[in-house]
Amino acid sequence: MSARYARRADPHMRLCFLNPFGTPAYDQLIREVLEPTLRTGTSLEIRHLDTRPENIDYFAAKHLVETDIMKAGLQAERDGFDAFIIGCCYDPALTQTRELLSIPVVGPLExxxxxxxxxxxxxxxxxxxxxxxxxxxxxxxxxxxxxxxxxxxxxxxxxxxxxxxxxxxxxxxxxxxxxxxxxxxxxxxxxxxxxxxxxxxxxxxxxxxxxxxxxxxPNLIAVKQAEVLAELAAQGQYRISRTAYYQPLSAHDPAQDEELRTVLTTAASPGTEASE
Incomplete structure (x- = not known):
């Protein structure tokens, strides 16, 4: 079996669903409605932010939280997840996080x-x-x-x-x-x-x-898109374009990209696992 299709032999898929609110209050509700829908072999970990402000319904607060979403996305990638889902229909930090990560990033509204x-x-x-x-x-x-x-x-x-x-x-x-x-x-x-x-x-x-x-x-559709994109990535078929819209900073200036990632990873990750 070629390296390109090596993951096919392992059906297990790990998805990270981030509730981008500074509270665990919604984690169990999301788990209850999503876990029964998962494919055999898919595991879903619910995380939330451990930061303030808690409410992202207002633009200034959402702007601050988007930085922590990027941090949580980078942490999820380091933790070995196959896809990252931002669990809010504002799709906060979707473009930024997709630009940063190699794994698929999904927004529920999109x-x-x-x-x-x-x-x-x-x-x-x-x-x-x-x-x-x-x-x-x-x-x-x-x-x-x-x-x-x-x-x-x-x-x-x-x-x-x-x-x-x-x-x-x-x-x-x-x-x-x-x-x-x-x-x-x-x-x-x-x-x-x-x-x-x-x-x-x-x-x-x-x-x-x-x-x-x-x-x-949108919760279910986001998870199903994440499953599909993660499977495509495992088969070498998720070929996201990095030529323009999602071009990473590293393509322009590797030193600046390293500086950016240092800023986003030096502090402890705000992504917190949901308690069972």
Whole structure:
């Protein structure tokens, strides 16, 4: 067997899912809804940031947290993971981390919008609160995925309150999804907050109403894209272009790249494993 395909003999795949919030509060919820969906041989480790600010719904705070996401991504690569998932639909630091890492890096919104068409021709996004709506609209334009998006709306919850009543969040997401589909003609809905989606999927395990609605779970889509890209990488088929958009600093100035990586790795990694 050639070295190019040597990994095929080992079906085990390790994925790192980072909750980019400075709290472990959401780790168990994400684990509950994702672990049953994994392929045989795939292991998923949930990590969170151990930094402040905890809330990344505001641009200044998110900008600070993005540095710690890059640090956590570099740590995940050093720890031997096959792919790194940034568990927030803002896709914070996605481009920067993808530029830095050799392993695949996945953002839930990018993955979900790219995969929406098999679920329905026209889609809508139901996010968490009013602050996120324009942010996701901007993301759609960057990704070139806005043409078939009929609306971006919200359920009116901030992330730090969701864990206190996941059933209420799920019900609000269900009602908001039905409403936007009826009003806009959207055929499917991306529940475009990872925590809102996790609340919805947890409730859907026992609620047939939720099971019948065409929704896209960005947590699941991100994990499935990570599995596919990691498998492609193992086969030598993940040939990310490094000529322009994702060209690393090392291609321009290796000394500056080394300096950058030193800055991002000298401090202890903010990525913290979730407790079982």
């Amino acid at each position: 993955a979900s919008t790219a995969f929406a068409r098999p679920f329905g021709h026209r889609y809508a996004i139901v996010t968490d609160h009013h602050k996120a709506v324009p942010e996701l609209e901007d993301r759609l334009r960057v990704y070139g995925q806005d043409a078939n998006c009929r609306a971006v709306t919200s359920v009116g919850w901030f992330v730090d309150k969701m864990i206190l009543d996941t059933a209420a969040v799920a019900e609000d997401a269900y009602q908001a999804s039905r409403k936007v589909m009826a009003e806009t003609g959207a055929e499917t809905v991306i529940i475009g907050c990872t925590i809102v989606s996790a609340c919805f999927e947890k409730a859907a395990l026992t609620d047939p109403r939720l099971q019948q609605l065409s929704v896209i779970n």
